[in-house]
Amino acid sequence: MYLAYQSVHAPMQVPRKYLDMYPLVQNEKRRSLLGMVTALDDGIAKVVGVLKENRLWENTLLIFSSDNGAPVIWKHQGSNWPLLGMxxxxxxxxxxxxxxxxxNILAKTGYTYNGLVNIVDWYPTLVNIAGGKITxxxxxxxxxxxxxxxxSPSxxxxxxxxxxxxWGVAAMRIGNFKLIKGKGPNEACWIPPPEAExxxxxxxxxxxxxxxxYLFHIKDDPSERNNLALKMPDIVKQLRKRLEEKSAKAVPAFQKSERTKKSLPENFGGVWSHGWC
Known part of the structure; x- marks a missing residue:
């Protein structure tokens, strides 16, 4: 089963009971965000509860995954601290x-995995777990x-x-070295959560x-504060070459030029639907 929650995402809306759980948070948008995270937790708890009621939990592999960092430009709603950018x-x-x-099929539990994994890896990984093969x-x-x-190592x-x-921007990582070329949208900042400023x-x-x-050694410098590009031109050249090889095979992204009104909440019982973002 694939379940894509609309929390936590704009528009910043959450039932009052969740806002009231964080009375000490002064930033209104931050309080809304925290409430949305809690609402998401409650939703997942309901799913787990139904699986247990139907005796499916012991045969379930639950994978919880996000897709990107917080859009901190929106008045500190989220925080990626101590990482750079949004x-x-x-x-x-x-x-x-x-x-x-x-x-239950995990051979090792209760640990943090720090190996390199990309979100595109979920597809072949899940196919393999299910007993299929990708050719x-x-x-x-x-x-x-x-x-x-x-x-074990990734x-x-x-x-x-x-x-x-x-946008004229691209990024590539090989081992612990990461290359970024070009300028992305908005200013890149290190922004602490508002309650910790x-x-x-x-x-x-x-x-x-x-x-x-930009060239960063991500293992030693995950916050990307030390640009090594001028000190390590050979590494920059290596990553540039590999990025050019990947760029030559890239499939152009399909993006609609504007949002469709067909996705408005009034057409779906108050729910934002596909096509809005």
């Missing part, structure tokens, strides 16, 4: 997401189940964060230009 940017704050797995040699994903299940050694020709420091940003090149 949603739609290729810095770690916009691309590094958390998740968890629960199920397409051009597929982007890798079966990472042996690594996730046992805590078979993924490189990944493309994104290639966006219309002053304690963790104040927001700070980097000045981006369209011809910028």
């Amino acid at each position: 949603k739609q940017q290729l810095f770690e704050g916009g691309t590094r997401a958390v998740g968890f797995i629960h199920g 397409d040699p051009e597929i982007d994903g890798i079966n990472v189940w042996p690594a996730l299940s046992t805590g 078979p993924r050694k490189e990944m493309v964060y994104n290639i966006i020709p219309e 002053g304690m963790l420091g104040n927001p700070s940003c980097i000045s981006q230009k369209k011809d910028d090149v």
Whole structure:
């Protein structure tokens, strides 16, 4: 079963009972966000409850996954601290997401996995778990189940964060080195959650230009504060070459030029539907 929650996402709307759970949070949009996360938790709890009632839980593998970082530009609704950047940017704050797995078929449990995994890996991984096989040699994903299940090293050694020709920006990682070229949308900043400003420091940003090149060692510098591009030109050249090879095979993205009114909540009992975003 695939279940895509509309929380946590704009529009920032949540029932009053969830807002009231966070009376000490002064930032209104931040309070709404926290309430939406709690509403999401309650929704997942209901799903788990039904699985248990129907004696399906013991035979269920639950995978909870996010897709991108928070859009912190909207008055601190979310926070990617201590990572740099936000949603739609290729810095770690916009691309590094958390998740968890629960199920009896895990060989190792109760640990944090820090190996490299891309969201495209879920497809071949789930097909493998279900007993199927993928024969397409051009597929982007890798079966990472042996690594996730046992805590062993990831078979993924490189990944493309994104290639966006219309923005002139792209990012590639090989091993622990990550290359970003070009300037993404909005200013890239390190922004603490509003309730921690002053304690963790104040927001700070980097000045981006369209011809910028960034090289980071992600294992040692996950917050991307030390640009190594000028110090390691050979590594930059290696990642540039690989990124060019990937760009040559990239399939252009299909994006509608505008949202459709067919998705308005008034047509679906008050629910935002496909086509809005």
